Each structure stands twice: as structure tokens, then as C-alpha cells.
Amino acid sequence: MSLLRRLSLREHLVGRYVMRDLSIKELFYITHISNVPSILKRGILSHAQVLEQKVPYTQIYSDDIVSNRKVIKTLQGRTLWEYANLYFKARNPMLYRVLREKSLSDIAVIGLSSSSLLFPDALFTDGNAASGSTQIFPRSKIKDYLPEMQKKYLCLDYWSEADGTKRRIMAEWLVPNQIEPSYIRTVYVADKDVAKQLKRTIERTSVSVIPEPFMFFLPNVRSFVPPNINIVEGDMFFSKYHTLTISVNTVGIMGKGVASRAKYQFPDVYVRYQDVCRLKKLAMGKPYLIKREKSIDDDLADDPKSLMAPNDAKWFLLFATKNNWRDASDIGGIEKGLAWVKAVYEKEGITSLAMPALGCGLGGLDWKDVGPLMCKYLATLSIQVQIYLPLEKPVKDDFVSPKFLLSTR
Numbered sequence: 001m002s003l004l005r006r007l008s009l010r011e012h013l014v015g016r017y018v019m020r021d022l023s024i025k026e027l028f029y030i031t032h033i034s035n036v037p038s039i040l041k042r043g044i045l046s047h048a049q050v051l052e053q054k055v056p057y058t059q060i061y062s063d064d065i066v067s068n069r070k071v072i073k074t075l076q077g078r079t080l081w082e083y084a085n086l087y088f089k090a091r092n093p094m095l096y097r098v099l100r101e102k103s104l105s106d107i108a109v110i111g112l113s114s115s116s117l118l119f120p121d122a123l124f125t126d127g128n129a130a131s132g133s134t135q136i137f138p139r140s141k142i143k144d145y146l147p148e149m150q151k152k153y154l155c156l157d158y159w160s161e162a163d164g165t166k167r168r169i170m171a172e173w174l175v176p177n178q179i180e181p182s183y184i185r186t187v188y189v190a191d192k193d194v195a196k197q198l199k200r201t202i203e204r205t206s207v208s209v210i211p212e213p214f215m216f217f218l219p220n221v222r223s224f225v226p227p228n229i230n231i232v233e234g235d236m237f238f239s240k241y242h243t244l245t246i247s248v249n250t251v252g253i254m255g256k257g258v259a260s261r262a263k264y265q266f267p268d269v270y271v272r273y274q275d276v277c278r279l280k281k282l283a284m285g286k287p288y289l290i291k292r293e294k295s296i297d298d299d300l301a302d303d304p305k306s307l308m309a310p311n312d313a314k315w316f317l318l319f320a321t322k323n324n325w326r327d328a329s330d331i332g333g334i335e336k337g338l339a340w341v342k343a344v345y346e347k348e349g350i351t352s353l354a355m356p357a358l359g360c361g362l363g364g365l366d367w368k369d370v371g372p373l374m375c376k377y378l379a380t381l382s383i384q385v386q387i388y389l390p391l392e393k394p395v396k397d398d399f400v401s402p403k404f405l406l407s408t409r
Contacts, residue, residue, distance in 0.1 A: 024117065024150075026185065027173050028090035029110040030098060032058035033194070036108050036187055037202050044084040044110065044179040060098050060107065064306055068130045074174065075138055076121075080129050083174040086112060088154050090188070091215050092170045093302035094128070096238075100301055104190040104216060108198070111186035112179065117142075121176050128170040128302065136174075158237065160265050161299060170302065190216040222389065223400040225375055229385045231400045236388045237265060238300070241352040243289070243315040247359065249325045250284065252277035257362045262316070266299060268292070269316050282318055285336030289348055290316040315350070317341075321359040329359030331369060338377035345381060353378070354386040361390040368399055375405040 029044050035057050042055065047066065050057055059066070069080035087094070090109045098107055116122075117139075124142060126149060127134040137145055149171055159165040187209045189195050195211045202209075213220055219234030236244060236258070246262045248254065252274040254263035263270040272290050273282075282288040296314040297304040319337050321329040337358075345353070358374060359365035367390060378385045389395050398404060 024088065024114045026111040026114060027086040027088060027116060029084070029086050029112065030060065030090065030095055031108055031110060032060045032102070033106055033108040033189070033198060034058045036110070036198060039110060040181055040184060040202060040205055040207060042178075043181040043184070044086070044112070044175075046082050046084050046177050048079075048082045049084075049177050060102060062101075062303075062306055065130065065303065072130060074123055074136050076123075076176075078176065080174070083123070083176055084179050085129060086116070086173040086175070086179075088149075088171050088173065089169055091157060091217070093159060093166050093300060094170055095215075096217060097297075097301040097303065097307065099216060100297060100307060104218070105194045105197070107190070107216070109188040109212075109215060110184055111188060112183045113185050116175065116179055116183045117173070119175050119179075123174040125172045125174070127164075127167040129172045129174065131167050134167065157235065158261065158265055159300075160267075162267050163264075166299075166302075186210055188212040188215055190218060219386065219388070222395075222397075223402065223405075225379060225402045225405050227379065228381060228383065229375060229379055229387060229405075231371075231387050231389060231405070233389050233391070236354050236356060236386075237261060239354040239386055241354040241384070241386055242312070243317050243350045243353050245287075245317040245319050245353065245355040245358075246273075247321045247329075247356055247363065248273060248282070248318050249327075250277055250282055250320045250323050251325060253325045255325050258356050266316070268294070273318055276318065282320055284320050284323060284330060284333035285340060287320065287337050287340055288318040289350070290318065291349075292316060317350075317353070317355075319355075319358060321363055329363030329365045331359060331365055331373070334358050334365075334370070335373055335377075338374060342377050342380060345383065350383065352384045353381070354388065356388045357390045361392040367393075367395050371395075371399065371405050372407060379406065 038055060072080045120139065122139045123136050125134050125136050126145065153165055153168040154171060156165060156169055159169045184207055187207060189198060189211055191213060192211045195209045199209050214234060217238040219232035221230050221232050223231040225231060246258055248259050254260055254270055269290060276282045276288045292315055293313045297307055301307060321334055357367055357370055360367050360370050374387055
């Protein structure tokens with residue numbers, strides 16, 4: 001067997017190992033939806049190939065992001081400009097940034113077969129390839145680095161600037177020049193309406209067009225409770241609403257659930273929470289509103305400082321559902337807290353509100369008791385409200401219907 005043949009076989013086995021042991025089913029390419037017909041015909045092209053072949057396309061990245069890739073060189077002496085770049089995880093800070101600057105109906109995520117990991121000349125990175133602190137590795141090193149990356153970073157659905165996960169979750173797979181269209185399996189879009197429109201513009205193909213709201217940071221709406229409440233499933237910390245509610249205790253410990261997530265992703269909110277607990281400004285029946293001046297884009301978007309129109313500042317409502325973290329949630333205290341929200345939201349300037357199912361899940365309360373109570377108070381507000389269902393235990397449709405949730409009003 002020739003040396004070339006032995007090397008090819010070894011590379012093939014490395015790729016198979018990654019697909020099998022790391023359960024990597026797809027890799028992802030983010031693009032403007034108008035580019036999809038061309039991509040299905042030509043495949044994924046590097047920026048250099050797009051220009052060389054004079055392929056018409058709609059750019060979704062800022063000039064700064066694109067030009068930066070022209071000067072960063074890889075191990076082979078090429079620039080990033082000469083590689084088709086795929087992400088191991090589509091739901092990442094780059095997609096969040098793109099969706100901040102474009103309409104949801106403008107963006108598609110192309111899902112490619114993990115067999116593209118078999119390309120022998122490919123490279124991979126341990127973060128956003130355009131970042132100065134990111135390392136670029138040859139494909140032969142994939143067994144040495146990718147398992148740990150998968151375990152620590154690529155399995156996450158959220159990230160933080162503080163610990164580097166914001167950069168690392170954007171790890172890339174770099175393929176020279178072009179990835180043929182035969183590797184394309186799926187086109188993901190934000191919702192059913194966008195999927196219908198896209199299907200009308202592409203030729204008959206075996207590629208599936210799938211609405212995937214979660215990938216695009218959208219909640220799944222389970223029910224609408226008139227006049228102002230959406231009952232949803234999803235990730236509250238990506239809500240577009242003005243004020244996010246964090247269920248907490250009054251002793252300054254963010255241990256599990258929604259509170260733990262806030263501690264990880266928004267460290268400044270955690271510091272403020274500890275301060276208000278120490279100063280006794282937070283109590284059962286008396287939530288505390290943090291009027292944060294920082295835009296949430298600073299925490300969630302790639303390269304937020306260059307966003308043309310940053311999001312307004314996001315506020316956080318610390319809502320005590322128990323006194324000590326060891327206790328079960330107190331439904332009486334929750335009702336007093338809801339009455340406080342009803343009494344002060346206008347004066348405090350809350351313009352829209354997202355809340356978890358207070359005291360449910362890890363708090364031990366039942367949605368069948370908490371849901372109607374929340375709707376009793378929140379349906380009287382003159383602002384839009386999202387209530388996020390507990391994720392620990394699925395809620396039956398009967399218990400998210402307006403008839404049930406408004407039955408005690």
C-alpha cells in the first residue's frame with residue numbers, strides 16, 4: 001500500500017471516529033436566504049471562490065468581519081478568505097449578531113452532512129477563527145482536541161464573555177475552496193411561513209427545509225391568553241422583551257435553574273443581587289428591579305461594538321419565590337410579588353415583561369396552581385407578557401389553554 005493510500009485511510013478513520021464517538025450529525029453554514037438556490041447548485045464556496053467565479057450573492061456579514069478574514073493565515077499559508085467555514089454549532093453568537101442586523105425571514109442555516117469531516121485538507125479551530133486568541137489545528141489533531149471542545153463548549157446552548165465560551169462556541173471547520181452540494185442535507189429557517197416561501201424558490205431537491213425556531217432564538221408559542229399574555233417554551237434569556245424575571249431566594253445564593261443561568265451569563269446581575277440581599281432590599285412579596293444600562297448585545301452578540309443599532313438596555317426583575325434556597329417555593333409570597341408588579345410596573349417604566357413559571361420546576365410548585373395565579377395578575381397589565389413554561393416537566397395542552405388559565409380570575 002502506498003504512503004498516500006495509507007495516509008488517506010488514516011484520515012478516513014479519524015473522520016469516522018469523530019462522527020461516531022462525538023455524535024456530530026451536521027455542520028452548519030449561515031447565509032442570506034436569497035443565496036440558498038445558488039448554494040444548492042454550486043455548494044458552499046469560500047469568499048475567494050465566490051469572487052473568482054463571479055457568483056452573485058447577498059452578504060450578511062459586516063465589511064469589518066469579512067475583511068479581517070483576508071489577512072489571517074492558516075497552517076498552509078492560505079488566508080481564511082480561501083476557506084468555506086462551517087460551524088459545529090449553529091446557535092451561536094455569530095447567528096445572534098446576524099439576526100440582530102437582518103430580518104428573521106432573511107436568514108437560513110445550511111445543515112451539511114458530517115461526512116464533510118472526512119476532507120483531508122480541512123482544518124478546525126477552537127473558537128471564532130477571526131479572533132486573535134483562537135488556535136487553528138490540522139485535521140489530524142481532531143482526536144486530541146475536539147472531544148474536549150465538545151464536552152466543555154459545543155454542547156452549550158448559551159455562553160458568556162467572562163469565561164471565554166462566547167468565543168469557543170463558535171469553533172469552525174474550514175474546508176479549502178468549496179464543499180460540494182451533495183453534502184447539503186437541510187436548510188433551517190425561523191418559522192413555517194419562511195419555509196413555505198423558500199420552498200417556492202428552489203428547484204425540486206432532496207434537501208429538507210425545516211422551521212427551527214429554537215435555533216433562531218425564538219420561543220415556541222403554546223398559547224395566547226387574552227389580552228396580553230403568550231405562554232411559551234424556550235430560552236427566556238434570549239427574549240426580546242424589555243424586562244427579564246429571575247426567580248431567586250432572599251439570601252444571595254444563585255444555585256440552580258434560572259438563577260444559576262443568570263449568575264453564569266450575566267455576572268454583573270449576580271453581584272447586584274448579592275448586594276440587594278445584603279442590604280435587605282429584596283424580600284418575599286417585594287421584588288427588586290435592576291435597571292441595567294448595558295445592552296444585552298454586549299453579552300450575546302459576536303463583535304457587539306460594531307453593531308449598527310444595538311439593542312436597548314435589558315432590565316432584570318429579581319423575584320423572590322422563597323426565603324432560603326433550601327426551602328420549597330412559597331405560593332403565598334409569589335402572589336404578593338405579583339401584586340407588587342401589578343402596582344408598580346407603570347411607575348417603574350417596565351414596557352414588556354418575560355417571566356418563568358414562578359416556583360415551578362426546581363421550586364416544587366405545580367404549574368396547575370401557579371399558571372392561573374400568574375395570569376390572574378399579569379393579564380391586567382397594559383404591557384405584553386411572556387410566561388415561560390417549566391422545562392423540567394412537560395405541561396399538557398389542557399393546562400395552557402385560556403379557559404383553564406383564566407378560570408380563577
